[in-house]
Amino acid sequence: MxxxxxxxxxxxxxxxxxxxxxxxxxxxxxxxxxxxxxxxxxxxxxxxxxxxxxxxxxxxxxxxxxxxxxxxxxxxxxxxxxxxxxxxxxxxxxxxxxxxxxxxxxxxxxxxxxxxxxxxxxxxxxxxxxxxxxxxxxxxxxxxxxxxxxxxxxxxxxxxxxxxxxxxxxxxxxxGWRAGCDARAAPPPDIDATRGDYILYVGSLSHRKNIAGVLAVGIAMARERGIPLVLVGSSGAFLSPLPVSIPDDVRHLIRLEGQVEDLGRLGDLYRNARCLLFPSFYEASPLPPLEAMHFACPVVASDIPSMRERCGDAAAYCDPYDHDSIHRAVTSVLDDPGYARMLAGRGLAQASRYxxxxxxxxxxxxxxxxxxxxxxx
Incomplete structure (x- = not known):
């Protein structure tokens, strides 16, 4: 047989x-x-x-x-x-x-x-x-x-x-996030829980991911509010070199984590972030937004067709070519706990679809x- x-x-x-x-x-x-x-x-x-x-x-x-x-x-x-x-x-x-x-x-x-x-x-x-x-x-x-x-x-x-x-x-x-892959076996996400004190970015440090926009808004937030930006990812061998310039006055608030292979640690980063900032110029079916949603982390994403297809009504959308638009979307999540909770709830439902x-x-x-x-x- x-x-x-x-x-x-x-x-x-x-x-x-x-x-x-x-x-x-x-x-x-x-x-x-x-x-x-x-x-x-x-x-x-x-x-x-x-x-x-x-x-x-x-x-x-x-x-x-x-x-x-x-x-x-x-x-x-x-x-x-x-x-x-x-x-x-x-x-x-x-x-x-x-x-x-x-x-x-x-x-x-x-x-x-x-x-x-x-x-x-x-x-x-x-x-x-x-x-x-x-x-x-x-x-x-x-x-x-x-x-x-x-x-x-x-x-x-x-x-x-x-x-x-x-x-x-x-x-x-x-x-999205693979069930059971978090070795820390954390309890289910709580959309009402008090989250950490940082904005999170997960992805390659490349032009098409709009890393310049991520840094510009992250630096502005660090100066205005003292809130850190945590960057997870690296420039691969096939990517063009991309200089990452961080001003001295906020250097202590911009954390470069590099590539995080340990999914338990990555899950902790999602779980404790105030929001995921993901204003890419181009995506097909990105992993980080759905992974963040699995951990009830509100998502700020670029308003492009593939992102709408992937995230539905569970993200705060922004124009990736307009730093002010990105800034406003992040601010709306940070300043309005009710809006953040709504996005987290919608995100949990969206993540369960995939x-x-x-x-x-x-x-x-x-x-x-x-x-x-x-x-x-």
Whole structure:
């Protein structure tokens, strides 16, 4: 009976990359696919193919076979080693790229493309990153099937580039905070609780995330109110260098936490913040707003279509290109406890709408046309 099962092969390149949003999403989807298979919700055999020293400890796999390979790393591994290990399975690539030789094969490759930020904000990325993705994207959009994207906004953008790909595009919104991943096992969020004394930003320190606007408003708030700004994130290797200049008079109030890999610690930062400040110029299906909402942390977000799609009526919206607008939105949350409580309550409801398991279920149904996928518990 086992030999008759369809086989899925997951491209594990994301396991060797720094953990930003794309890698977080890939890990969560992989974990949930394993859960669905282990619980018998989907009739599949799944292999995770990765490099020899990939760290899979936090995935806690129960049913998925892990196949470690040697002799190459990174892009070279993906293009030349991975294809030899796909064999008769369907390949799922969760990190924007796929091996060309497998795309040219008989079996379609399922591909998740998160966004097109490098096209819209080219100055935010290094030249080799932009060139590589610009050369590969048209080929990916023409050959991959299905193409998974994370919002209706993004689907419309992909369709405008390659209209013929419309029937192969599916939308599977990212989940939010993973239930049970906070090691501190804190009690449920209390929207009436007195929160901490800082404004929080979580994301890469890049131009397209509007880090300049975050800093400008954070510095103004530090001077006016003495309230700290806590920045969680870093500039990745593929991002253009972005000088972060902090005036001496507020240096003690601007905290650079760097990349926070410990989800328990990240949860504490959300739980104790006065609000999350997230005025990005461009997003597809961002994680921080929904993560903050899970902890009853009010969210200030940019008024752009994908953010409206993601956050609904549970955020205080601002014009990301207008620092005064961002400032007013933050002030409205800080100065009006009733408004902050309302946003926190709406945020808890909004966060409950999204789950990694549902995203994994949508992806598997699109790849295999599985009518037997059952709602998870």
């Amino acid at each position: 086992t030999d008759q099962l369809q086989e899925l092969v997951i491209n594990g390149r994301f396991l060797m990359q720094p953990t930003t949003g794309v890698q977080r999403v890939a890990r969560e989807i992989t974990r949930e696919i394993d859960h669905l298979v282990a619980n018998g919700d989907v009739p599949l055999r799944v292999r995770l193919v990765c490099e020899a020293d990939a760290d899979i400890g936090d995935l806690n796999l129960r049913a998925m076979q892990v196949e470690r390979t040697r002799h190459a790393h990174g892009h070279v591994w993906e293009q030349f080693v991975l294809p030899r290990h796909v064999k008769g399975g369907r390949l799922l690539c969760l990190g924007n790229t796929a091996p060309i030789v497998t795309l040219l094969g008989r079996k379609p490759v399922a591909l998740m493309i998160h966004d097109l930020s490098y096209r819209l904000f080219p100055d935010a990325y290094r030249r080799h990153y932009k060139l590589g993705h610009a050369l590969m994207l048209p080929f990916l959009l023409r050959r991959a099937d299905p193409i998974v994207t994370v919002s209706e906004t993004e689907k419309a953008m992909f369709t405008s580039l390659v209209p013929g790909a419309r029937h192969r595009l599916i939308v599977a919104q990212n989940g 789950s990694w398991r549902e995203q994994a279920r949508i992806i598997l149904s699109a790849i295999f046309d599985l009518q037997t996928v059952q709602p998870g518990q």
